[in-house]
Amino acid sequence: MPPDTLGQHGPPVDAAPLGEEEAEDLLRGICFKTGPPRTVGVELEWLVHDREHPEALVPEDRLRAAADAVRATPLDAALTFEPGGQLELSSQPKGSLMECVDATAADLAAVRDTLGRSGLTLAGIGVDPWNPPRRLLREPRYDAMEAALDRSGSAGRAMMCTSASVQVCLDAGEEEPGPLGYGRRWQLGHLLGAVLVAAFAHSPFRQGRRTGWQSTRQALWADLDPARTLAPQGRLDPRDAWAAHVLATPVMCVRNTEGPWDVPEALTFRDWIRGGGPRPPVRADLDYHLTTLFPPVRPRGHLELRMIDAQSGTDGWLVPLAVTTALFDDPEAAETVYRTVKPLAETAGLPPAPRNPLWTAAARDGLRDPELAAAAAACFTTALEALPRMGASGHVLGTVAAFHERYVARGRCPADDLPDPAQEPHGKGLVR
Numbered sequence: 298m299p300p301d302t303l304g305q306h307g308p309p310v311d312a313a314p315l316g317e318e319e320a321e322d323l324l325r326g327i328c329f330k331t332g333p334p335r336t337v338g339v340e341l342e343w344l345v346h347d348r349e350h351p352e353a354l355v356p357e358d359r360l361r362a363a364a365d366a367v368r369a370t371p372l373d374a375a376l377t378f379e380p381g382g383q384l385e386l387s388s389q390p391k392g393s394l395m396e397c398v399d400a401t402a403a404d405l406a407a408v409r410d411t412l413g414r415s416g417l418t419l420a421g422i423g424v425d426p427w428n429p430p431r432r433l434l435r436e437p438r439y440d441a442m443e444a445a446l447d448r449s450g451s452a453g454r455a456m457m458c459t460s461a462s463v464q465v466c467l468d469a470g471e472e473e474p475g476p477l478g479y480g481r482r483w484q485l486g487h488l489l490g491a492v493l494v495a496a497f498a499h500s501p502f503r504q505g506r507r508t509g510w511q512s513t514r515q516a517l518w519a520d521l522d523p524a525r526t527l528a529p530q531g532r533l534d535p536r537d538a539w540a541a542h543v544l545a546t547p548v549m550c551v552r553n554t555e556g557p558w559d560v561p562e563a564l565t566f567r568d569w570i571r572g573g574g575p576r577p578p579v580r581a582d583l584d585y586h587l588t589t590l591f592p593p594v595r596p597r598g599h600l601e602l603r604m605i606d607a608q609s610g611t612d613g614w615l616v617p618l619a620v621t622t623a624l625f626d627d628p629e630a631a632e633t634v635y636r637t638v639k640p641l642a643e644t645a646g647l648p649p650a651p652r653n654p655l656w657t658a659a660a661r662d663g664l665r666d667p668e669l670a671a672a673a674a675a676c677f678t679t680a681l682e683a684l685p686r687m688g689a690s691g692h693v694l695g696t697v698a699a700f701h702e703r704y705v706a707r708g709r710c711p712a713d714d715l716p717d718p719a720q721e722p723h724g725k726g727l728v729r
Contacts, residue, residue, distance in 0.1 A: 315578035317544075317570045322648045323583060324540035328596040329629065331472040331479050334626045336390040336599070338466035339395045341405070342607060343384045343419040344459075351420060352427045352523070352718065355382070357509050360433065363415045370411050372404045376380040380434045380442075381458025384419065390466070390599075394622045394687050398615055405611075419614055423461060423500025423514035423606030426718045430458035441550035441558040442589070445522075448562070452520040455503070460514045461607035463497070463614050467600050476631035483535040485631070486594035487650050488526055488638040489624060490604045492676055494651075494659040495669040496704070497617050499606035499711040502718050510713040511663030518591065519651045519660065525549070526591045528649040539596055544570075549589040551575055551582075593650050604651070609713065612692075615699045619693050623683040624676060630683035637675045644668060663710035670708040677701045 334573050345360060347353050360382045367384065368376060374386040385719050386404055409419060432439065432454070435463055439457065446453025470479035498511035510516040529535075529542035544567040551559040551574055566586050587597070595601040605617045624634045645655035664670040681701065684694055686719035704710055 301681055312579035312581065312601050315570060315579050315583060317567065320544060320566070320570060320583055321344065321540050323580070324543055327468045327598060328539050328587075329479050329483075329536055330471055330598040333471055334468040334477055336392060336468055337391045337394055337618075337622050337626070338388045338599075339397060339401055339614070340385060340387045340462075340464035340466065341401070341602075341614050342379065342461040342464075343386075344422060344461050344607070345382055345384055345417055346420045348413070348416050348418040351418070354428050354431070355417065357382075357433060358415045359395075359415070359417075363412055363417050364432075365409050365597050366415065367408055370407050372407060373400045374404045378434070379457070380432045381430060381441045381463050382433045382464055383458075387638060389400055394619060394626075395683075395693070398618065398690075398693060401618075402612075402615070405614075414580040414637060421461065421499070421609040422608040422715075423498070423512060424455070424517070425459040426500075426502035426715070427505055428443075428459065429504055432458050437552070437558045438550070441560050444560045445549045449522050452517045453522070456514075456517050456521055459503070460500075460517060462514065462603065463603070463605040463607060463617045465602045465618055465620065467602070467625050469596065469598065469600055476628050476635065477626075480535055481631070481635060482600060482625060483594065483596075485600060485625065485635055485638065486600060488492040488641050488645070488655075489621075489634060489676065490593050490602060490650060491603070491645070491655045491659040492638060492672045493617065493621065494604050494606075494656065495663045495666065496673045496677075497605045497608060498660065498663040500713070501712040501715055505718050507717065510661050511710055512606055512660040515529065515604060515651060517658035518593075518604075519589070519656070524535070525589065526593075527652065528592045528594065530649045535596070542592075543583075543587065543590065546586075546590055548574070548586060575667070593656075606711075613700075613711075615693060616697050619689060620677065620680040620686060623680040623687055623689075625684055627683035629686075630679050634676055637672055637679070641668070641672060663712055664705065664708045666723050667708075670705075673705050677705045 311618045347355055364378055374388045388397055388401050470482040471477045494512055494515050500513040501507055501511055503513050525545050529538035545565050548561055548564050548566055548569055564573055593604045608614050624630050641655055645653045650656045658666045659669055664673055
């Protein structure tokens with residue numbers, strides 16, 4: 298372990314304090330690594346439910362035993378468990394869409410088989426429709442996260458313990474301007490992102506009741522924290538905008554060797570560098586701080602698109618993966634979709650995503666919003682034209698086309714198919 302690397306539970310040893318200019322240079326250099334788009338990845342979060350009674354809270358010891366069994370299963374993807382017991386698979390970066398689809402599908406088949414032997418199943422829903430938050434992981438990170446997010450209300454605990462998503466990871470893009478340039482892709486993410494929220498909205502219920510949002514998960518993210526979930530404000534170059542945003546965002550926690558981690562209030566990272574914290578920050582503190590920021594598009598060398606609800610069924614997850622990859626990485630499609638979504642900037646206005654009118658409408662109304670419905674229809678048509686150029690299989694094409702016909706072409710989203718949990722005594726209609 299390098300000397301300036303923080304361990305999971307303690308501060309660094311013999312690490313040099315981080316200077317303000319050094320931090321800015323690091324952020325500009327590590328968060329947008331440019332070059333021709335070549336790789337794609339996906340992070341899939343799933344709720345874990347009882348196969349016969351998905352509405353019932355799975356006992357903690359049963360979940361832990363199942364988690365141990367899944368950890369023993371050989372997988373290509375990285376496997377983690379979220380604070381509420383949600384399972385997450387993070388694919389390795391793959392050289393093509395189909396490599397990513399095939400590897401992820403094989404991993405999911407293995408995980409489902411392992412869980413099935415315990416009578417459990419993966420549930421692709423953006424927010425658990427029945428149960429309140431229950432945190433299973435008792436670690437300093439999550440203790441500190443809970444304490445910090447509780448200052449803004451109950452959304453933090455709900456996000457940590459009851460939400461699930463599809464996160465698509467794509468290269469940042471080329472240094473030069475154009476349809477694959479990193480500046481264009483950054484802008485595209487924040488406009489197309491609202492369309493993806495609306496098209497894949499899949500969480501209209503929480504704790505047995507309809508919430509009034511097609512994507513309750515996105516509503517929770519927007520309500521989570523005054524600054525932590527926002528995109529950078531203003532119209533600076535993406536590198537400058539992100540660097541300024543990171544240093545201006547409050548620190549969630551300061552890690553300690555022993556005891557609970559400090560949870561400072563209103564201490565920005567820039568203030569910490571300038572002497573406001575309990576000790577000087579080091580490079581590893583900046584790296585960790587980046588993992589506590591949750592904007593809808595997060596630059597991590599690549600771009601992580603975090604706005605899509607988990608999708609149901611064996612292949613539901615591959616639709617947002619295929620559509621998003623096609624619209625970003627096929628040059629012709631990227632140019633077409635940029636022209637399609639650029640007018641949405643007027644609706645979005647000046648407030649940053651996800652707290653602007655465009656993103657609010659997407660989460661609240663899904664494709665019932667006429668402007669978003671028209672944009673989604675055009676985007677899916679463009680993606681279906683691009684996918685053959687990207688080598689997509691007949692199965693992927695057919696799955697995307699079926700989703701388009703069932704939902705997008707009719708101005709509907711998956712939330713429209715979820716039955717009211719109050720009328721599903723055993724909940725099976727909500728887990729498909």
